[in-house]
Amino acid sequence: MWERIRALIIKELLAILRDPRGRMVIIVPPILQLFVFSFAATLEVKNADIVVLNRDSGKWGYELIQRIDGAPTFRQLVRTNDERTLHDLIDRQEVIAAVEIGPTFSRDIEARRSGDVQIILDGRRSNASQIVSGYLTQIITTMSADLSTPKQMASSVTVVPRYWFNPNLTFIWFTVPSLVAIIALLIGLIVTALSVARERELGTFDQLMVSPLRTHEILIGKLTPPMMIGLFHITLYVLAAIFIFDIPLRGSLLLLYGSAVFYLASVVGIGLFISSLSMTQQQAILGAFVFMVPAVLLSGFATPIENMPEWLQPVTIVNPLRYFLVVVKGVFLKDIPLSEVIHNTVPLALIALCTLTASAWLFRSRLE
Amino acid sequence: MSNGGSGRARRLAALVRKETYQVIRDPSSILIAFVLPLILLFLFGYGVSLDATRTRIGVAVETMTPLTQDLAASFMASRYFEVRQGHDRREFEDALVVGEVRGIVVIPSTFASDFAAHNHPQVQVIVDGTDPNTANFVQNYAQGVVATWMRQRASETPKETAGITVEQRFWFNPELTSRYFLVPGSIAIVMTLIGTLLTALVVAREWERGTMEAMMATPVTAVELLAGKIIPYFILAMASMTLCVLVAVFIFGVPFRGSILALYAISTAFLLPALGQGLLISAATKNQFLASQLALLSAFLPAFLLSGFLFEIGSMPTIIQWISAIVPARYLIPSLQTVFLAGDIWPLFLKNIAILLLAGAVFLGLAARSTRKRLG
Numbered sequence: 001m002w003e004r005i006r007a008l009i010i011k012e013l014l015a016i017l018r019d020p021r022g023r024m025v026i027i028v029p030p031i032l033q034l035f036v037f038s039f040a041a042t043l044e045v046k047n048a049d050i051v052v053l054n055r056d057s058g059k060w061g062y063e064l065i066q067r068i069d070g071a072p073t074f075r076q077l078v079r080t081n082d083e084r085t086l087h088d089l090i091d092r093q094e095v096i097a098a099v100e101i102g103p104t105f106s107r108d109i110e111a112r113r114s115g116d117v118q119i120i121l122d123g124r125r126s127n128a129s130q131i132v133s134g135y136l137t138q139i140i141t142t143m144s145a146d147l148s149t150p151k152q153m154a155s156s157v158t159v160v161p162r163y164w165f166n167p168n169l170t171f172i173w174f175t176v177p178s179l180v181a182i183i184a185l186l187i188g189l190i191v192t193a194l195s196v197a198r199e200r201e202l203g204t205f206d207q208l209m210v211s212p213l214r215t216h217e218i219l220i221g222k223l224t225p226p227m228m229i230g231l232f233h234i235t236l237y238v239l240a241a242i243f244i245f246d247i248p249l250r251g252s253l254l255l256l257y258g259s260a261v262f263y264l265a266s267v268v269g270i271g272l273f274i275s276s277l278s279m280t281q282q283q284a285i286l287g288a289f290v291f292m293v294p295a296v297l298l299s300g301f302a303t304p305i306e307n308m309p310e311w312l313q314p315v316t317i318v319n320p321l322r323y324f325l326v327v328v329k330g331v332f333l334k335d336i337p338l339s340e341v342i343h344n345t346v347p348l349a350l351i352a353l354c355t356l357t358a359s360a361w362l363f364r365s366r367l368e
Numbered sequence: 369m370s371n372g373g374s375g376r377a378r379r380l381a382a383l384v385r386k387e388t389y390q391v392i393r394d395p396s397s398i399l400i401a402f403v404l405p406l407i408l409l410f411l412f413g414y415g416v417s418l419d420a421t422r423t424r425i426g427v428a429v430e431t432m433t434p435l436t437q438d439l440a441a442s443f444m445a446s447r448y449f450e451v452r453q454g455h456d457r458r459e460f461e462d463a464l465v466v467g468e469v470r471g472i473v474v475i476p477s478t479f480a481s482d483f484a485a486h487n488h489p490q491v492q493v494i495v496d497g498t499d500p501n502t503a504n505f506v507q508n509y510a511q512g513v514v515a516t517w518m519r520q521r522a523s524e525t526p527k528e529t530a531g532i533t534v535e536q537r538f539w540f541n542p543e544l545t546s547r548y549f550l551v552p553g554s555i556a557i558v559m560t561l562i563g564t565l566l567t568a569l570v571v572a573r574e575w576e577r578g579t580m581e582a583m584m585a586t587p588v589t590a591v592e593l594l595a596g597k598i599i600p601y602f603i604l605a606m607a608s609m610t611l612c613v614l615v616a617v618f619i620f621g622v623p624f625r626g627s628i629l630a631l632y633a634i635s636t637a638f639l640l641p642a643l644g645q646g647l648l649i650s651a652a653t654k655n656q657f658l659a660s661q662l663a664l665l666s667a668f669l670p671a672f673l674l675s676g677f678l679f680e681i682g683s684m685p686t687i688i689q690w691i692s693a694i695v696p697a698r699y700l701i702p703s704l705q706t707v708f709l710a711g712d713i714w715p716l717f718l719k720n721i722a723i724l725l726l727a728g729a730v731f732l733g734l735a736a737r738s739t740r741k742r743l744g
Contacts, residue, residue: 022658025657036688040674043678043679046682047682120536120537120539124549126538126545126548140532140534143532158488160490160493161510163495163497166503169503174501286397286569298411304499304502307423309415337465
């Protein structure tokens with residue numbers, strides 16, 4: 001039996017890797033993706049342009065502009081005296097925010113009253129503008145604190161932040177481990193979904209079914225090559241994460257790989273399931289897509305699952321990415337305990353079991 | 369040759385008809401054109417929210433006094449947090465490791481005495497840094513809770529105030545509903561899917577099967593052949609876009625402040641490079657697997673990641689900013705967000721439309737060239 005399975009695995013690997021262009025597509029794009037998207041997927045805001053309208057002629061308005069200009073976040077500070085220009089610049093998205101300093105700003109501060117500053121932000125990009133607003137408020141709060149008397153300063157409460165596991169909130173420490181899981185999903189799903197669909201389109205699948213191979217042997221033969229490709233990519237990314245991106249590996253690689261095997265089995269199981277439902281390659285690719293997009297969006301990568309509406313959260317239970325993201329990020333950054341890895345791996349094993357059983361059943365019933 | 373013109377029109381009509389049947393008969397194109405867009409819209413409308421609401425945190429009050437109890441109560445009253453209260457940060461450390469809480473607010477035992485003695489009272493916020501975005505939100509909101517609490521205490525004991533008051537206004541989206549900019553952005557993703565991925569796949573299949581070469585042997589010219597492919601998918605993408613806009617406005621309540629004319633003008637300009645890219649990919653690969661991978665890599669993922677949809681282009685490294693300049697979705701997304709939320713701002717639209725038309729001419733030209741080359 002193992003002889004037969006081995007022959008099938010070799011045949012499957014050849015089918016994927018024989019064509020030089022196919023080989024390239026399996027290897028080059030995932031690596032490109034890792035580099036481009038690791039650097040692109042950042043929610044930090046840098047190099048933002050803002051416009052300043054200073055109606056104040058005193059020194060405090062000038063002081064505030066100097067402080068904003070000195071902040072590294074902002075690339076260009078456009079000065080204007082005209083409300084109309086300010087509107088146009090925001091409308092055309094040439095700046096993300098506008099700071100308007102009131103005419104009595106310096107006078108108010110000298111008189112120990114409160115000076116007025118207005119910040120206008122582009123709500124079309126509400127996430128970025130919220131972050132910019134945070135930076136601007138920070139600058140203004142600092143200046144405000146510098147203006148207050150020592151007694152006031154001593155009595156105000158300071159909030160001291162500590163970032164555990166990622167002391168400088170380096171974004172790439174979050175993106176690269178997450179991409180390990182996401183790219184393994186993309187590649188594993190497409191390779192598997194196509195393998196059966198291609199054979200079905202060519203008519204060789206029926207030949208496979210009438211060969212001495214049993215259904216579970218075919219399943220193992222179809223399952224193993226994409227898992228090997230998936231493990232190859234995971235290894236590549238883990239190496240890149242450690243040696244190129246300098247991401248600390250605090251937990252055990254053994255746990256990561258142990259969990260990765262079940263993750264890939266569940267991904268391949270879903271791929272085979274989609275494959276067994278499709279009649280053509282086109283349907284298989286598009287079907288894989290229809291699964292992939294929601295899987296990435298509902299994984300906790302872009303936004304935490306607990307922020308989703310409560311009725312939507314149960315849907316994420318069948319999403320393998322959700323569990324493996326916890327494991328990858330956890331092993332890399334937090335050294336999560338074994339119990340937590342198991343807690344996130346059992347669902348993966350269950351997903352693999354269900355999808356593989358379902359596809360075995362579908363293969364058999366489709367033939368009759 | 370006298371009826372060359374009408375012959376051409378007839379041939380084109382026949383091609384369009386054939387292609388249309390193919391679209392309608394294959395359930396997977398309907399899946400991509402109408403089902404997936406609705407799923408996407410739905411997910412961005414309800415599921416993906418960048419606003420951190422009800423984040424779970426632990427508040428450790430090391431010494432109970434009326435003052436520390438009052439501050440802890442402010443955290444509990446905040447609509448951004450779901451608070452578990454304790455007396456020691458160690459109670460929450462394991463929960464932070466496994467992600468059950470996103471942060472721990474520590475009100476130290478010296479807080480009450482420092483506060484009374486004006487001796488720089490401190491509150492510590494420990495945040496899970498593995499998700500920097502959430503970490504930032506937690507830290508900012510915690511800061512906000514403390515600031516509000518201080519203001520309330522100050523108003524009870526009035527004194528002179530010097531300083532600066534900041535008034536903030538978010539234009540176009542005053543409530544900062546992330547749905548309002550995510551839904552228009554996801555329409556751009558949908559159009560990329562239909563324009564590039566679906567077109568690349570369908571045409572690659574024809575190359576794979578040799579029906580494309582068979583067509584070449586007929587009097588149909590390469591340009592007619594391409595036009596015959598473009599027209600049905602153009603209509604399909606427009607229909608899908610219209611459906612998405614209706615759902616966005618009537619179901620998700622996203623405001624639509626611009627004009628229908630602007631909407632269709634931008635969408636038309638976008639579909640030219642999108643379709644051109646799809647045709648070029650299919651002609652260059654002539655293989656469905658390769659075409660799908662290339663479309664994924666060069667169109668779908670960039671539309672998501674390099675378009676300014678979720679991530680600010682200005683914050684990316686310079687090389688990646690250059691790469692993003694050739695992503696058509698980059699020009700569509702701000703235009704769609706503007707036509708929905710801000711209204712008709714023609715200087716912005718015209719600039720983007722001009723770039724898209726130029727990109728469209730380049731992609732379609734290359735697609736026509738690589739299709740014609742096969743004949744020789």
